[in-house]
Amino acid sequence: MIADLLRVPDELSARIPAEQRGPGLGRDAVRLLVSRGAAEAGHHDFGELPDLLAAGDVLVVNTSRTLPAAVDGRVGDGRGRGEPVVVHFSTRADRWHPAGRAVAGRWAVELRSPDGHGSTRPRAGGPVGAVVRLPGGARLTLEAPVDPGSVRLWWARVTGVRVPELMRRHGRPIRYGYTDRDQPLAAYQTVFAADGPGGSAEMPSAARPFTAELVARLVSKGVQFAPVSLHTGVASAEAFEPPYPERFVVPPVTAWLVNAVRARRGAAVRRHRAGRGTPGGRIVAVGTTAVRALESAAGADGRVRAAAGWTELVVTPERGVRAVDGLLTGLHEPTASHLLMLEAVAARTADGELLRRAYAAAVRRRYLWHEFGDLHLVLPD
Numbered sequence: 001m002i003a004d005l006l007r008v009p010d011e012l013s014a015r016i017p018a019e020q021r022g023p024g025l026g027r028d029a030v031r032l033l034v035s036r037g038a039a040e041a042g043h044h045d046f047g048e049l050p051d052l053l054a055a056g057d058v059l060v061v062n063t064s065r066t067l068p069a070a071v072d073g074r075v076g077d078g079r080g081r082g083e084p085v086v087v088h089f090s091t092r093a094d095r096w097h098p099a100g101r102a103v104a105g106r107w108a109v110e111l112r113s114p115d116g117h118g119s120t121r122p123r124a125g126g127p128v129g130a131v132v133r134l135p136g137g138a139r140l141t142l143e144a145p146v147d148p149g150s151v152r153l154w155w156a157r158v159t160g161v162r163v164p165e166l167m168r169r170h171g172r173p174i175r176y177g178y179t180d181r182d183q184p185l186a187a188y189q190t191v192f193a194a195d196g197p198g199g200s201a202e203m204p205s206a207a208r209p210f211t212a213e214l215v216a217r218l219v220s221k222g223v224q225f226a227p228v229s230l231h232t233g234v235a236s237a238e239a240f241e242p243p244y245p246e247r248f249v250v251p252p253v254t255a256w257l258v259n260a261v262r263a264r265r266g267a268a269v270r271r272h273r274a275g276r277g278t279p280g281g282r283i284v285a286v287g288t289t290a291v292r293a294l295e296s297a298a299g300a301d302g303r304v305r306a307a308a309g310w311t312e313l314v315v316t317p318e319r320g321v322r323a324v325d326g327l328l329t330g331l332h333e334p335t336a337s338h339l340l341m342l343e344a345v346a347a348r349t350a351d352g353e354l355l356r357r358a359y360a361a362a363v364r365r366r367y368l369w370h371e372f373g374d375l376h377l378v379l380p381d
Helices: 046-052 163-170 212-221 252-273 288-296 338-349 354-364
Strands: 031-036 042-045 058-062 070-075 083-092 107-114 120-122 131-133 139-145 154-159 224-231 246-250 283-286 307-311 326-330 375-379
Touching: 031 046, 031 354, 042 046, 046 212, 046 375, 058 252, 058 288, 070 163, 083 163, 107 139, 212 224, 224 252, 224 288, 246 288, 252 283, 283 288, 288 307, 288 326, 288 338, 326 338, 338 354, 338 375, 354 375
Parallel strands: 031 375, 058 224, 058 283, 283 326
Antiparallel strands: 031 042, 070 083, 070 131, 083 107, 107 120, 107 154, 131 139, 139 154, 224 246, 246 307, 326 375
């Protein structure tokens, strides 16, 4: 594992969005690390992405919008005192949820302590029955851990207000201590975010550097876009803690497009080997959320079928990927479980050292980590 060999210095955390780092900069003013087979990592500006893709390639994008999922509250005795907390609303249960004891209308939440600088720090969860007073007279009651083996996320009942309305009136985007200051919700929305039911507690951040102008350039190059949605919960602060079940949708048009493009890819590769053109037809997921959604709809034969519901899938090197050929993603902490997914995608290059080389190069070249940071493109050989 990368965690055995690599430490990411704190100063490589991206503290503000790219467009705030200097005059005239836009969201796409980030760097792009490119890994392809056994070759040394390449270094590019993100605006060069159209030059790295070919006509016929498909970018699978997550259309989930980011929610203002952090709300201030107090755990206390109801008489104006009590411990200040920040509630991170993670996931709403519907009629069924894989994690057992959830009841329709309950929310999975994480309670964190304010750190005095506008961010938060971890806090012990629970106990059962604890009441958090929220703005506008609303109350949140903790009922049970989402996972009996962990007390980080709890199922909670909220009374006195609908949670989407509470977030709209009193919420703000979830912010962690490596950032310098609060940002408006718009800073956490991607160009692909669509209105509709649901939403993500944390931004599907791999798509953040895309702009309308860059999308237009990609389309003119012949690159296609395929939408999926996966509503992300609160990221884990624990080393190698796997993701929790999340709601997803792979629409019929996306399933059809991916299957059609994959069917044509074999012929394109043969033409390329004969010296005629660049082989397009690669399915490149934009973000680990897009991988999880698409792979949740892929059968053992690699064929993608329209699907919607909850996914418990954890993509690992042992499971492998069936529909995804490449991945555009941020740089992840060495202890993040997302790296197992990256290893599964990188395994298609038949080079087990790809990620170690890439991450060592990223540290050496001072790439930036986290949601406002630089990106990493992993392509098949």
